[in-house]
């Protein structure tokens with residue numbers, strides 16, 4: 257173990273003989289190791305409550321709570337701490353008992369200093385390697401979770417595309433039937449039919465609804481079914497205005513006004529309009545969900561020759577600091593299961609980053625949130641071109 261890592265060992269010496277403790281501490285100091293001291297078991301637990309300690313070196317025979325009982329307490333409360341016991345020569349039985357209770361090892365008194373030092377290093381090595389192993393395991397679980405999420409996303413996309421496709425058939429039949437009835441109403445023998453105008457109006461409604469349902473299924477098929485990215489020149493303000501029209505009804509239900517302000521000379525932006533629309537729909541519907549009734553959502557577009565910056569600002573419930581770190585994770589949602597999948601921001605960030613852009617949030621709990629999207633005009637594709645789901 258090098259001199260630098262030795263310095264990091266946080267050591268506690270527990271023994272009722274102060275002279276023994278002091279001598280040991282002094283010798284350890286000479287080898288680069290600082291230590292804290294405690295005179296008995298109670299004192300030891302008090303020190304542990306206030307200080308982070310890695311290794312405890314402790315005498316077994318002490319007045320009050322003995323070393324074995326103290327060890328038991330330590331392992332209950334701080335399982336990560338390693339304890340080295342010092343036993344009397346005639347009492348190796350104590351040492352064996354200690355190991356049963358989770359001690360790292362035991363040494364018999366009188367202690368050979370270098371032997372003890374070696375044990376302290378070994379105990380610390382064990383702590384470090386366990387920490388590394390834990391970190392590696394956590395990393396592995398995180399990656400696995402992310403992969404599961406990505407697969408679920410892909411499955412969701414396939415499912416949505418499948419459903420959209422299947423719905424097109426019955427929609428076509430409804431449309432045809434409505435058209436047939438409409439043509440029938442035009443026949444001369446039905447000219448005097450009672451409530452003819454009402455029938456006509458109702459059929460028009462059917463046709464319009466079919467048109468809407470078709471537009472939705474086309475959207476779904478275009479958004480998720482297609483793996484390839486279409487990249488075209490986009491007029492950002494026009495695209496945003498169009499997107500606002502899609503979510504306006506939802507906003508109006510809560511009496512929310514959505515204002516759009518554009519600034520700067522818009523340079524042509526090259527991207528996939530379906531995906532960029534998806535980004536704004538996700539951010540805007542989040543803003544609507546978070547907003548109080550009769551409040552306002554502001555959308556700013558700022559264009560330079562290099563990039564476009566879009567900000568969506570609400571004065572809603574805001575996001576706690578803690579949650580700000582998690583909202584981009586797949587399936588993180590504070591909404592009830594029927595209301596949110598927790599995929600919105602995850603997908604949004606994926607899309608933005610795929611176009612070489614950035615998505616960021618600033619928020620104050622109780623005051624509101626500002627989501628900003630920055631998209632470079634010259635797209636530096638950050639993936640292999642396989643598109644996003």
Ligand SMILES: Nc1ncnc2c1ncn2[C@@H]1O[C@H](COP(=O)(O)OP(=O)(O)OP(=O)(O)O)[C@@H](O)[C@H]1O
Pocket residue numbers: 538542543546570572573574575583584588589590591595596597598599600601602624625
């Ligand atoms: N503008 C906002 N104000 C306050 N909280 C927000 C805002 N936008 C997102 N959040 C928080 O981030 C969480 C995750 O958002 P995300 O869009 O990923 O999922 P969702 O909205 O819960 O569900 P989905 O979008 O899939 O329907 C939300 O549940 C919410 O807690």
Ligand SMILES: [Mg+2]
Pocket residue numbers: 538541542596600601
């Ligand atoms: Mg959402």
